[in-house]
Amino acid sequence: MIHKFKINGYNIVLDVNSGGVHIVDNLTYDLLENVEPPFSEKCPETVLKKLSKLYNTDDIKECYDEIVSLYNDKILFSEDDYEKFAKSSVSSPVKAMCLIISQDCNMRCKYCFASTGDYGQGRKLMSVETGKKALDFLIEKSEDRKFLEVDFFGGEPMLNFEAVKAIVEYGRKREKEANKVFRFTITTNGLMMNDEQLEFINREMKNVVLSIDGRKEVHDYMRPLPNGKGTYDRIVENFKRFAKARGDKEYYVRGTYTKNNLDFSNDIMHLYELGFDQISVEPVMADPKEPYAITEGDLAKIFREYEILAAKITDILDSGKFINFFHFMIDLDQGPCAIKRLRGCGSGNEYICIAPDGDIYPCHQFVGIEKYHMGNIFDGTFDLDIKNEFASAHVYSKPECRKCWAKFYCSGGCNANNYIYAGDIHNAHKLSCQIQKKRLECAIMMRALRMLEKAE
Amino acid sequence: MKHIKTINKANLKASAAKGGCGKCQASCQSACKTSCTVANQKCEREA
Numbered sequence: 001m002i003h004k005f006k007i008n009g010y011n012i013v014l015d016v017n018s019g020g021v022h023i024v025d026n027l028t029y030d031l032l033e034n035v036e037p038p039f040s041e042k043c044p045e046t047v048l049k050k051l052s053k054l055y056n057t058d059d060i061k062e063c064y065d066e067i068v069s070l071y072n073d074k075i076l077f078s079e080d081d082y083e084k085f086a087k088s089s090v091s092s093p094v095k096a097m098c099l100i101i102s103q104d105c106n107m108r109c110k111y112c113f114a115s116t117g118d119y120g121q122g123r124k125l126m127s128v129e130t131g132k133k134a135l136d137f138l139i140e141k142s143e144d145r146k147f148l149e150v151d152f153f154g155g156e157p158m159l160n161f162e163a164v165k166a167i168v169e170y171g172r173k174r175e176k177e178a179n180k181v182f183r184f185t186i187t188t189n190g191l192m193m194n195d196e197q198l199e200f201i202n203r204e205m206k207n208v209v210l211s212i213d214g215r216k217e218v219h220d221y222m223r224p225l226p227n228g229k230g231t232y233d234r235i236v237e238n239f240k241r242f243a244k245a246r247g248d249k250e251y252y253v254r255g256t257y258t259k260n261n262l263d264f265s266n267d268i269m270h271l272y273e274l275g276f277d278q279i280s281v282e283p284v285m286a287d288p289k290e291p292y293a294i295t296e297g298d299l300a301k302i303f304r305e306y307e308i309l310a311a312k313i314t315d316i317l318d319s320g321k322f323i324n325f326f327h328f329m330i331d332l333d334q335g336p337c338a339i340k341r342l343r344g345c346g347s348g349n350e351y352i353c354i355a356p357d358g359d360i361y362p363c364h365q366f367v368g369i370e371k372y373h374m375g376n377i378f379d380g381t382f383d384l385d386i387k388n389e390f391a392s393a394h395v396y397s398k399p400e401c402r403k404c405w406a407k408f409y410c411s412g413g414c415n416a417n418n419y420i421y422a423g424d425i426h427n428a429h430k431l432s433c434q435i436q437k438k439r440l441e442c443a444i445m446m447r448a449l450r451m452l453e454k455a456e
Numbered sequence: 457m458k459h460i461k462t463i464n465k466a467n468l469k470a471s472a473a474k475g476g477c478g479k480c481q482a483s484c485q486s487a488c489k490t491s492c493t494v495a496n497q498k499c500e501r502e503a
């Protein structure tokens with residue numbers, strides 16, 4: 001399978017199964033419309049005749065030979081022989097955990113998937129005892145995995161900061177005894193961050209995710225306080241203070257775009273101008289009935305916007321400065337192995353989420369969905385059938401993904417979005433797919449051009 | 457080649473043969489929390 005596309009004046013051909021990326025001229029692009037394996041020794045007459053209106057016959061023949069040669073080298077139209085690896089996709093040790101440390105929030109973001117923080121289950125904080133028990137559970141289920149990721153999530157985790165501290169402290173003690181390393185992370189909206197909290201976060205958290213949507217009016221409209229007032233001014237001040245203290249350690253700013261800001265490249269540039277250079281901004285996922293929901297009709301605009309964003313980021317990089325947009329990050333040589341790419345996010349298998357009362361779910365987006373309630377850390381229940389169902393939800397068990405060119409980059413999409421918006425964890429959520437594919441095209445194009453420049 | 461420039465090593469298949477050690481980061485976790493893009497992750501396999 002190959003996938004070819006044109007962006008910002010470049011023709012790119014991806015050989016899906018080998019991961020080969022080729023930049024081609026217009027002739028190759030058009031010729032690839034007309035030929036595919038099995039290849040005859042010479043370019044078929046019908047094809048020659050058809051393309052000779054646009055191109056010189058000798059050139060067409062030469063180009064045909066190049067295509068066949070790459071085919072013989074197995075980097076064009078290479079075969080899909082990954083299914084055997086997919087079958088080995090079995091239940092794995094648990095290595096990552098999300099703790100819903102606070103099922104309560106001090107903002108009222110209109111698009112919150114957790115129903116303004118409480119996951120539709122009432123406002124609750126996780127006790128220190130539950131958090132400790134969760135870490136013990138993770139250590140037990142992690143088998144031989146050494147590095148264990150634990151994310152403090154909400155709601156707003158800072159509303160239960162004393163528990164965060166106590167749980168981290170407990171983890172530091174337990175990791176030595178159990179010969180593990182905890183990598184703690186936290187996601188915060190930035191409303192509460194005093195110096196002491198800041199110092200603790202900087203010391204203990206491997207990564208910090210700061211939520212901000214971009215321009216003031218965009219951010220304030222979607223992310224107000226319970227009284228309706230905007231939060232931008234307060235959090236920007238806190239985030240700047242944070243960034244300064246954070247130095248070289250990892251953190252991201254992360255935002256969401258909606259129907260209200262389809263010109264989101266401006267928001268990303270705004271975040272960059274505020275001084276943040278590690279940025280993740282994603283489309284809102286929402287019931288199509290919501291006024292801010294992204295719908296099919298918005299796609300053309302969104303696709304264009306990613307191209308604009310790609311150009312803006314390229315300009316910044318060309319000027320010798322740094323910016324990293326999370327969804328354009330791609331490594332065409334040394335990315336994750338194909339096995340990882342088949343399996344995707346690992347929700348429900350390598351990754352689980354613990355709600356404040358100790359209930360276990362496949363990931364933070366499944367909290368409160370009874371069908372996928374996997375058990376509870378206090379009574380020792382842990383539904384291995386659900387775990388197996390997620391373990392085997394890889395790209396070859398998802399009908400649309402199997403035949404999708406993006407499968408080794410997207411890895412089968414988000415199981416939660418699939419379930420919530422397409423009815424089954426195996427059903428690709430079409431709207432997400434289309435956006436995902438466009439982002440990937442931009443990412444591949446940008447990376448390929450950079451590699452070409454270096455090589456020349 | 458005149459018409460086609462191959463950009464990378466195209467080594468996805470080789471990565472399958474010795475991959476799957478499971479040491480790398482879980483994807484969605486601690487990054488954006490709403491989507492899975494595995495392609496941007498690092499391989500953490502020890503040589």
Ligand code: SF4
Nearest residue numbers: 401404410412413433
């Ligand atoms: S979720 Fe969509 S974009 Fe991703 S691999 Fe499946 S079909 Fe392709």
Ligand code: SF4
Nearest residue numbers: 345363414415416484
């Ligand atoms: S199912 Fe979706 S939200 Fe959950 S961990 Fe996977 S990618 Fe993230």
